[in-house]
Amino acid sequence: xxxxxxxxxxxxxxxxxxxxxxxxxxxxxxxxxxxxxxxxxxxxxxxxxxxxxxxxxxxxxxxxxxxxxxxxxxxxxxxxxxxxxxxxxxxxxxxxxxxxxxxxxxxxxxxxxxxxxxxxxxxxxx
Amino acid sequence: xxxxxxxxxxxxxxxxxxxxxxxxxxxxxxxxxxxxxxxxxxxxxxxxxxxxxxxxxxxxxxxxxxxxxxxxxxxxxxxxxxxxxxxxxxxxxxxxxxxxxxxxxxx
Amino acid sequence: xxxxxxxxxxxxxxxxxxxxxxxxxxxxxxxxxxxxxxxxxxxxxxxxxxxxxxxxxxxxxxxxxxxxxxxxxxxxxxxxxxxxxxxxxxxxxxxxxxxxxxxxxxxxxxxxxxxxxxxxxxxxxxxxxxxxxxxxx
Numbered sequence: 001x002x003x004x005x006x007x008x009x010x011x012x013x014x015x016x017x018x019x020x021x022x023x024x025x026x027x028x029x030x031x032x033x034x035x036x037x038x039x040x041x042x043x044x045x046x047x048x049x050x051x052x053x054x055x056x057x058x059x060x061x062x063x064x065x066x067x068x069x070x071x072x073x074x075x076x077x078x079x080x081x082x083x084x085x086x087x088x089x090x091x092x093x094x095x096x097x098x099x100x101x102x103x104x105x106x107x108x109x110x111x112x113x114x115x116x117x118x119x120x121x122x123x124x125x126x
Numbered sequence: 127x128x129x130x131x132x133x134x135x136x137x138x139x140x141x142x143x144x145x146x147x148x149x150x151x152x153x154x155x156x157x158x159x160x161x162x163x164x165x166x167x168x169x170x171x172x173x174x175x176x177x178x179x180x181x182x183x184x185x186x187x188x189x190x191x192x193x194x195x196x197x198x199x200x201x202x203x204x205x206x207x208x209x210x211x212x213x214x215x216x217x218x219x220x221x222x223x224x225x226x227x228x229x230x231x232x233x
Numbered sequence: 234x235x236x237x238x239x240x241x242x243x244x245x246x247x248x249x250x251x252x253x254x255x256x257x258x259x260x261x262x263x264x265x266x267x268x269x270x271x272x273x274x275x276x277x278x279x280x281x282x283x284x285x286x287x288x289x290x291x292x293x294x295x296x297x298x299x300x301x302x303x304x305x306x307x308x309x310x311x312x313x314x315x316x317x318x319x320x321x322x323x324x325x326x327x328x329x330x331x332x333x334x335x336x337x338x339x340x341x342x343x344x345x346x347x348x349x350x351x352x353x354x355x356x357x358x359x360x361x362x363x364x365x366x367x368x369x370x
Contacts, residue, residue, distance in 0.1 A: 006231075009369060021277060028351035033359075114153030117229075118127045124243075125231040126368040135253055135370070167252045196259070217256070221264045224363040225238045232253075232367050 003036040004120040005029075010043030014068045015057055020047065022126040023073050030082065037083040037120075039108075040074070045090035047074045048102040071102075078104035087113065129228040130154050130161045133220060136233060137168035138180045144169060147233055148180055152187035162190040164219055165212075170197035173212045181209035192219055239270040239324065241361035243354060247278025248307040251370035254282070258310050260365070265317045270324040272357035274349075277369065280329040283311040283342045308343050315345045328353045 007022045014020055023038070030036055040047050047070050054067035078084040084102070089110045091098055098107055108116060117123055132151055138144040151161035163184055165173050172180040173193035181191045192215040193208065205214050223230050242261055246254050264271050275282060289304040291297060311327065318325030328349035334340050340348075358364040 012369065025276070025351050025354070029355045032352035032355040034355050110149075111153070113150060114157045114159070117130070117150075118154065118157055118159050120127065122364060123127070123229050123231060124364065124366045125233070126245075126366055135256065166256055194256075216263070217259045218263045218267060220260045220365070221240065221267050221269060224240045224264075224365055225267070225269060227363055230363075230365050232257075232365060 001035065001121045002119075003034055003122045003124060004039060004117065005036050006039045006041055006123065006125040007044045007047075008041040009126060010040070010046060014070065015054070015064070018066060018068050019073070020044070020068070020070045023047070023070060023077070027073065027077060030077075030080070036124075037085065038074075038077060039085045039087075039116075040090075041087065042090060043094070045086040046094065046096055047071060048078075048084065048086065048105045049096060049100045050102070051100070075102050075104070078102060085116075127154075127159050127229050128226070129223065130159055131220065131223040131228055131230045132161070132163045133230060133232040134163055134165050134169040134172075135167040138172040140168075143233055144172060144180055148184045148187070148189065151184060151189040155188040160190070162192060162219075162223070164192045164194065164215065166194035166197045166217075168197075170194060170201055170203060173198070173208050174203060175207060175209045179209060181212050185209065185211040237268055237270055237323065238363075239272060239361040240264050241272040241274065241354075241358045241364040243274045243276060243358075243364065243366045244279035244282065245277045245367065245369040247281045248284075248287070250278070253367060253370050254279075254307065257367045258282075258307070258314070261314055262317070265314060265321060265323055265325070268321070268323065271314070271318065271326075272361050273325075273327040274354040274357050275327065275329045275333070276351075276354070277330070277333050278337070280333045280339045280342075281337060282307040283327065283329070283346045284308060284339050285341045285343050312343050312345070326357065328357065330354075 005026045057064040085106045154161040192213045195214045287306045287308045291299045292302045328347045331348045
């Protein structure tokens with residue numbers, strides 16, 4: 001079964017979770033045998049942009065030193081044979097320069113989305 | 127993909143997402159995949175008759191539109207107020223689509 | 234539906250925060266009514282849905298005591314789904330993501346709830362005819 005995982009809740013609780021929990025879960029699913037590609041929608045289209053970093057969060061004197069590395073996770077996912085995609089209009093809406101994206105990321109035109117989805121057996125839209 | 131059901135929960139007056147979902151559903155119809163939008167929760171407001179509204183544009187594009195009776199009752203939206211072609215339904219529609227192997231996306 | 238199908242639901246939202254908890258549980262209830270076996274993978278806040286210590290309360294604004302207020306509790310809905318499945322001879326498996334449980338101190342769940350790992354979502358989905366992701370609101 002060929003599956004498409006759509007991640008559309010970019011930067012949701014990423015500091016608390018040290019991860020994007022859906023990107024992380026998708027890694028786990030693939031390790032468990034799922035054959036899945038990934039489409040990063042909305043704000044998540046920014047995940048493949050290089051140069052992201054976290055200023056250490058200090059709340060009530062408790063400093064958080066480890067930070068999420070979603071960019072690296074997406075890179076690892078893409079380098080393992082799965083396709084990682086973003087939509088062109090999500091980039092345009094957020095003025096994201098596509099030259100800053102990971103090289104492996106495929107930019108899909110929004111008008112091609114129906115054809116893309118129809119090629120998968122299941123679509124898991126998180 | 128045999129067929130697509132989009133469960134839309136968001137208020138179209140507040141979010142851009144529902145409009146995008148109509149575009150997606152219309153696109154699916156164009157590539158030969160029948161598509162239905164099930165309006166529930168605050169998305170039920172979009173089921174009301176409005177010539178330039180979400181339901182009207184979906185129906186014009188060949189997308190089936192259903193609305194959750196539960197959400198209509200909760201918001202005092204009468205079935206006579208609905209856009210022509212919008213079908214009041216129960217939550218069973220979600221299970222019926224899943225059971226026959228259709229793709230269901232919850233937004 | 235002639236032959237019993239199995240549907241997997243993945244839930245994410247915590248109780249008492251979003252309408253979609255009720256909507257999703259209504260869909261699961263519908264599945265059981267229609268004779269469908271159900272698998273549930275509760276991820277993130279959804280692991281609190283079957284949390285044993287949810288308590289009803291009175292509502293002074295409504296002028297009602299605890300009994301009159303009859304406050305719904307998701308743990309009772311989940312218990313009811315487990316009971317409904319059993320009465321109808323349907324399979325019902327609810328797995329809470331263990332790491333999500335630990336983060337939230339949600340280990341004390343009602344009877345019938347299993348603790349699992351993220352890979353259980355794939356196991357449950359693979360054993361089902363179809364899967365519905367109910368993402369966070």
